[in-house]
Amino acid sequence: MNNISDLIERYLKQLLAESKREFVEVQRSDLALRFSCVPSQINYVLTTRFSAGHGYFVESRRGSGGYIRIIKIPLDRKSDMVLELCDVIGEAISQADADGVIKRLLEEKLISLREARVMHAAVDGNILKLSMPVRDKLRALLLKAMIKSILRGG
Amino acid sequence: MNNISDLIERYLKQLLAESKREFVEVQRSDLALRFSCVPSQINYVLTTRFSAGHGYFVESRRGSGGYIRIIKIPLDRKSDMVLELCDVIGEAISQADADGVIKRLLEEKLISLREARVMHAAVDGNILKLSMPVRDKLRALLLKAMIKSILRGG
DNA sequence: AATCCTTTGACTTTAACTGATTTTAACTAT
DNA sequence: ATAGTTAAAATCAGTTAAAGTCAAAGGATT
Numbered sequence: 001m002n003n004i005s006d007l008i009e010r011y012l013k014q015l016l017a018e019s020k021r022e023f024v025e026v027q028r029s030d031l032a033l034r035f036s037c038v039p040s041q042i043n044y045v046l047t048t049r050f051s052a053g054h055g056y057f058v059e060s061r062r063g064s065g066g067y068i069r070i071i072k073i074p075l076d077r078k079s080d081m082v083l084e085l086c087d088v089i090g091e092a093i094s095q096a097d098a099d100g101v102i103k104r105l106l107e108e109k110l111i112s113l114r115e116a117r118v119m120h121a122a123v124d125g126n127i128l129k130l131s132m133p134v135r136d137k138l139r140a141l142l143l144k145a146m147i148k149s150i151l152r153g154g
Numbered sequence: 155m156n157n158i159s160d161l162i163e164r165y166l167k168q169l170l171a172e173s174k175r176e177f178v179e180v181q182r183s184d185l186a187l188r189f190s191c192v193p194s195q196i197n198y199v200l201t202t203r204f205s206a207g208h209g210y211f212v213e214s215r216r217g218s219g220g221y222i223r224i225i226k227i228p229l230d231r232k233s234d235m236v237l238e239l240c241d242v243i244g245e246a247i248s249q250a251d252a253d254g255v256i257k258r259l260l261e262e263k264l265i266s267l268r269e270a271r272v273m274h275a276a277v278d279g280n281i282l283k284l285s286m287p288v289r290d291k292l293r294a295l296l297l298k299a300m301i302k303s304i305l306r307g308g
Numbered sequence: 309a310a311t312c313c314t315t316t317g318a319c320t321t322t323a324a325c326t327g328a329t330t331t332t333a334a335c336t337a338t
Numbered sequence: 339a340t341a342g343t344t345a346a347a348a349t350c351a352g353t354t355a356a357a358g359t360c361a362a363a364g365g366a367t368t
Contacts, residue, residue, distance in 0.1 A: 063323025065157030066356040121303035149275035217333025
């Protein structure tokens with residue numbers, strides 16, 4: 001347990017713990033310098049330890065003034081349910097099932113009626129004019145991304 | 155928010171917010187001086203943050219007494235807005251432009267922060283893992299459908 | 309030995325910034 | 339009026355400063 005990735009992970013979680021905000025902003029090249037590693041190792045750490053499944057969101061911007069922002073998802077009933085639903089959705093989902101998921105979120109009051117409408121519109125079969133195997137996969141990706149997005153605080 | 159372009163953007167939007175009119179007039183060289191940058195950077199900011207998709211018109215005049223006028227397109231009636239936006243979106247749209255449209259809806263307070271996040275998640279290029287010509291078309295379809303779903307009726 | 313996790317680096321993409329050159333409008337002096 | 343000068347803004351290609359991707363090599367674990 002003494003590899004660089006673990007150290008970077010600990011460091012970032014330390015930063016998050018110390019921060020008053022629910023997120024922390026770093027620069028990839030700075031981090032790489034601090035830990036004497038190659039910049040892409042930061043990406044490795046992010047994907048293996050700061051995924052949504054782990055309870056984190058990662059946003060970033062390239063170009064000069066670029067940054068990486070790591071957002072901690074507050075763990076409560078809401079996030080539990082959302083992550084669980086993401087599990088249920090899996091790799092692919094039919095429109096009917098997607099509607100079911102959205103309805104469930106609405107009933108649980110985790111999303112508003114307007115949010116439900118937006119999600120429904122995105123997931124609609126008339127919009128996703130693609131052949132069958134691809135369509136259900138894309139629908140799953142879309143739905144999961146959308147419902148995860150409501151986990152961000154603020 | 156650490157680069158000059160973001161600062162210039164904020165400054166201009168501040169000016170617009172403070173102004174009683176729906177437009178603001180500046181001089182490119184003045185702005186460049188105020189922010190210690192090269193004049194052409196102002197043009198960069200204008201094209202990347204004050205395009206029609208973002209909800210702004212830019213007029214200007216060269217020569218002595220020249221100026222740049224930034225006009226915020228007034229959009230009060232919701233139905234008009236939907237039509238106009240869908241027009242802007244067209245058949246296909248890049249992610250950057252889609253983000254611009256969403257940002258604008260948010261600034262106009264026609265959607266909530268959470269709704270903006272849901273839309274953003276749906277329109278994200280990492281989700282829409284498709285080859286280029288198809289992806290931008292799908293993104294346009296999605297965005298239009300989502301906007302209509304929420305701004306019509308309501 | 310096989311598999312999984314980590315580390316590396318070459319290549320790509322994106323965003324911001326720069327500066328030389330061009331275009332336009334107004335002003336000035338013939 | 340006309341030509342010349344000056345004071346703006348526009349353009350666009352090029353540079354710099356980030357972050358992302360991906361596959362291959364290296365280590366650790368079972």
